[in-house]
Amino acid sequence: MAPATLTFLGAAGTVTGSKFLLTLGDRRVLVDAGMYQGEKRWRTMNWADFPINPADIDDVVLTHAHMDHCGYLPKLVKDGFAGTVWATEGTAALAEIVLRDAGYLQERDAEHAEQHGYSKHKPVLPLYTEEDAQRALTHFRQVEYDTDVSLGGGVVCRWTRAGHILGSASVRVSTDHTAILFSGDIGRHDHPVLRPRSTPQGAPFVVVESTYGDREHPEPERAHEDFARAIRTTVAHGGQVLIPAFAVDRTEVVLQTIGEMQRDGRIPVVPIYVNSPMALNALRVYRDPAHRDELRPDLDVEELLGLPNVHETPDADSSRELMSLDGPAIIISSSGMATGGRVLHHLEEMLPDPQNTIILTGYQASGTRGRALEEGARELKLHGRYIPVNARIVRDAEFSVHADSTDLMDWLRDLEPAPETVFIVHGEEDAAAALHERIAQELGWTSAVARYGEVVVVEPRHATVHWHRRRVPPGSGQVS
Structure with a gap:
């Protein structure tokens, strides 16, 4: 055999x-x-x-x-x-x-x-x-x-x-x-x-x-202080905060953190828009009683989507209305590495304005728009056009x-x-x-x-592992 x-x-x-x-x-x-x-x-x-x-x-x-x-x-x-x-x-x-x-x-x-x-x-x-x-x-x-x-x-x-x-x-x-x-x-x-x-x-x-x-993940003296400071500063200047978030695991953590900061007075209470149908659906899965045994016992599940200033934007019309939003607000949209989805339209609208802030909340893979922003890109290609990056870019590694x-x-x-x-x-x-x-x-x-x-x-041997190294060039479509 x-x-x-x-x-x-x-x-x-x-x-x-x-x-x-x-x-x-x-x-x-x-x-x-x-x-x-x-x-x-x-x-x-x-x-x-x-x-x-x-x-x-x-x-x-x-x-x-x-x-x-x-x-x-x-x-x-x-x-x-x-x-x-x-x-x-x-x-x-x-x-x-x-x-x-x-x-x-x-x-x-x-x-x-x-x-x-x-x-x-x-x-x-x-x-x-x-x-x-x-x-x-x-x-x-x-x-x-x-x-x-x-x-x-x-x-x-x-x-x-x-x-x-x-x-x-x-x-x-x-x-x-x-x-x-x-x-x-x-x-x-x-x-x-x-x-x-x-x-x-x-x-x-x-x-x-x-x-x-x-x-190693950072251990700051005060949790998510860069995140809180970015929101305070942006709101004070009348700008808006965009948070590209991974829809199936990051949105609920971001909302939980924002809720805690609002209750503690660390950030002002402003409208929060969750502009990702996938994220909204994923939040409902997390809140489903069928999955309660996977969650921390001290977690208030209802708070994952229960903040009074959270607004859902489930359809295309409500999403488009956000493009003309006036005044301070926090917008959470996917994808987390800005590889696609509604967040691209928000980036196109918000990046040119220095009053706005983009907060990256997770790992940004090489070659993604998120990595480009993290590394200080001065322009970003979106929908076939180059958009100037004048908004402030903040990275909060604690969300990973x-x-x-x-x-x-x-x-x-x-x-x-x-x-x-x-x-x-x-x-x-x-x-x-x-x-x-x-x-x-x-x-x-x-x-x-x-x-x-x-x-x-992958069959055990007592002394050494017998390796067969055969390589296939990426994209060749063959395994020999």
Whole structure:
């Protein structure tokens, strides 16, 4: 029988596009099916032929519902995947929102590019449609935390709470001969909304994220003071605050923080507009009693959307009205890295005015508009035009719900038994390299930074791990 192998088809050499293919006997399991975001060289791979025939994949196992972990599913189904998508209840609920919205935006962006002539493609077609997203959702099957689930063919999976977003999990995939643990995105020790993460059972092989592998989250004397100061200053000057927020996990944390600051008198009470249908739908999922056991027991769930000065903008007409809004206000809109959605229209309107402030509340991947703003861009390309950046740009790193370097090391250190090999993924070059060095220095374990297209044997050996390194150039569409 051929040895079990793991192929890195995404989130290797970059932060996004998570896709890890396990070949276990005659069964093929894809762990995560994420979209590439950020740099163009990676984004274009969303359009390339998948390295294997999607019809040959038996199962997709999801760690959580972020776009860069589940957003490729409709394309996979469109191209022939007919198997089962396994996910926790929370992930399934949020993925429905994410995928429907993604299909809608794909169609709308294609129409907009066609009408305004800023795409080189004729005709301009979406990667997938809302109908494709709906078809993908019919493949979902829900699982419980901490329960062994048989996928068939001797493959067993177990989901353990990761504390990153609602439904997020680390997933252990095992057979009679081997086991591989995928961290997914790991949450911080103290999440402001969710219960703490749990420790999964160890495995001979571990695939760990490294998004913040080279940095620690700040511990300021007063929480979110940069955020509060930016709001106070902007309101005092009659400007408006725009907060690009990740719809499925950041909006509720931002609203919770604003509510606390208003009650404590740290910021003035001004109108707050949540201009993201996806964020509003995600907030309702968080408030659903069915998911209450995932939330912190001390959390007032009603406050996630219960502030008296919060206004919803669910439709296009109410969204357009915000473009002519007069006077101080806080606008929360997605996406969090300004890669698409309604936030782009707000940026186009607000960036030229120095009285306004844009507050970035999470990780900004390389090649995204959010990263460009974070790094001091003087202009930003939006809808085919360059817009001057005169507004103030503020970064509040405290909102991140990604584990930092020490969190990641603590998660690894707690694994029992310790792994033979750790594969480092989901990080930019410096972050992945830094985590690789910490693992060697502090734990003395064998680890490697994964490369796109690399294939490794994942069967335990007592002394050393037998590696087969085969590489595929990005975009080649082939795995050898």
